[in-house]
Amino acid sequence: xxxxxxxxxxxxxxxxxxxxxxxxxxxxxxxxxxxxxxxxxxxxxxxxxxxxxxxxxxxxxxxxxxxxxxxxxxxxxxxxxxxxxxxxxxxxxxxxxxxxxxxxxxxxxxxxxxxxxxxxxxxxxxxxxxxxxxxxxxxxxxxxxxxxxxxxxxxxxxxxxxxxxxxxxxxxxxxxxxxxxxxxxxxxxxxxxxxxxxxxxxxxxxxxxxxxxxxxxxxxxxxxxxxxxxxxxxxxxxxxxxxxxxxxxxxxxxxxxxxxxxxxxxxxxxxxxxxxxxxxxxxxxxxxxxxxxxxxxxxxxxxxxxxxxxxx
Numbered sequence: 178x179x180x181x182x183x184x185x186x187x188x189x190x191x192x193x194x195x196x197x198x199x200x201x202x203x204x205x206x207x208x209x210x211x212x213x214x215x216x217x218x219x220x221x222x223x224x225x226x227x228x229x230x231x232x233x234x235x236x237x238x239x240x241x242x243x244x245x246x247x248x249x250x251x252x253x254x255x256x257x258x259x260x261x262x263x264x265x266x267x268x269x270x271x272x273x274x275x276x277x278x279x280x281x282x283x284x285x286x287x288x289x290x291x292x293x294x295x296x297x298x299x300x301x302x303x304x305x306x307x308x309x310x311x312x313x314x315x316x317x318x319x320x321x322x323x324x325x326x327x328x329x330x331x332x333x334x335x336x337x338x339x340x341x342x343x344x345x346x347x348x349x350x351x352x353x354x355x356x357x358x359x360x361x362x363x364x365x366x367x368x369x370x371x372x373x374x375x376x377x378x379x380x381x382x383x384x385x386x387x388x389x390x391x392x393x394x395x396x397x398x399x400x401x402x403x404x405x406x407x408x409x410x411x412x413x414x415x416x417x418x419x420x421x422x423x424x425x426x427x428x429x430x431x432x433x434x435x436x437x438x439x440x441x442x443x444x445x446x447x448x449x450x451x452x453x454x455x456x457x458x459x460x461x462x463x464x465x466x467x468x469x470x471x472x473x474x475x476x477x478x479x480x481x482x483x484x485x486x487x488x489x
Contacts, residue, residue: 181262193266200263200272203256206245207275242300246282248293249338253283254306261310261317276314277327283307286333286451290341298355304338305369309422311335312376332380333451336444339377340385343392346370348399361407365418367400371426379429382441390433393426 180196183189243250257279264272284307295301311331318328348367353359371393378389404410404419432438442450 178258178262181266184266196262197266200259200266203259204263204272204275207256207260207279242303243283246279249283249304249307249311250301251303251306253279254303254308254310257307257310257314261313264317273318273323273327277331280311280314280327280331280334284311284334284338286330286337286448288334288337290338295341296345298349298352299357302349302366305366305373308335308338308373309369309376312373312425315380329447329450332442333448336377336380336447339374339389342370342374343388346396348396348403350403361404361409361412361415362418364400364403364407364410365415365422367396367403368419368423368426371397371400372422372424375426375429375433378433378441379438380441381444381447383443385444386433386438386441390430394430397423397426397430 180192180199184192184196243253245252245256247253257276260272260276260279263269264276293301293304295304312335314331315328315335318324318331349356349363350359356363374389374393374396378386378393381389400423404415407415409415429438
């Protein structure tokens with residue numbers, strides 16, 4: 178994203194080329210291996226890793242961090258952001274198709290959020306990274322006039338998660354005992370929550386909008402106040418978080434207080450639209466993407482991968 182911003186700021190083609198090289202890596206990551214042998218190997222490795230992560234020496238069950246296609250997390254959020262950069266740099270619709278496939282794998286408008294154990298902060302705080310990227314996806318789709326079935330699905334999922342946050346999220350440092358290192362970085366993370374709630378408030382109207390905006394203001398004020406209590410508040414990591422979070426919340430809260438926010442959707446209508454809007458085009462796009470990947474499989478490539486993996 179930084180390289181893309183450098184390109185848009187300077188017009189230097191080398192920044193665009195560097196950004197697209199990294200975007201292509203992410204594209205290949207989402208598409209997955211182009212050999213059946215590697216697909217099988219990764220499936221076995223992932224299954225074994227899941228068993229190790231969930232069963233401890235005393236038979237205790239542990240949660241594991243979500244992978245790229247497993248749920249809303251840092252990996253999936255950063256991948257979604259990169260796919261959006263790819264679309265904005267190239268206007269190639271395949272990147273939006275891949276983004277839609279990723280979103281449908283990670284979140285849903287009717288998801289049982291409680292089952293995701295998001296209150297297990299050390300392992301699950303990263304879901305907010307995905308939600309911030311999901312808000313950007315909605316913004317990009319709106320900018321390009323693409324309010325299709327996938328937009329309705331993503332919008333409803335975003336509001337669904339924001340409503341869960343409204344009822345369940347609390348400042349991290351209010352419960353320092355759940356944190357391994359209760360430091361200034363956790364205070365700075367509150368501004369991302371503030372952004373998400375304000376961006377969700379933009380999407381809806383009525384009482385829900387007011388509640389989301391009020392809670393957004395609470396997390397912003399709490400994060401800033403808690404930051405001030407740390408002598409380490411000027412370290413690089415909290416400053417990086419402050420530079421990339423909070424601006425959306427401040428802008429949208431100001432518009433809300435002045436009564437200048439565009440009218441949002443009725444919450445019930447947002448969810449019903451996600452249910453009745455056809456998403457067949459998204460499913461067809463996903464099948465097309467996977468089919469193109471599978472048709473590239475060849476016996477020669479399979480053998481080369483096996484030979485390289487076994488080291489002979």
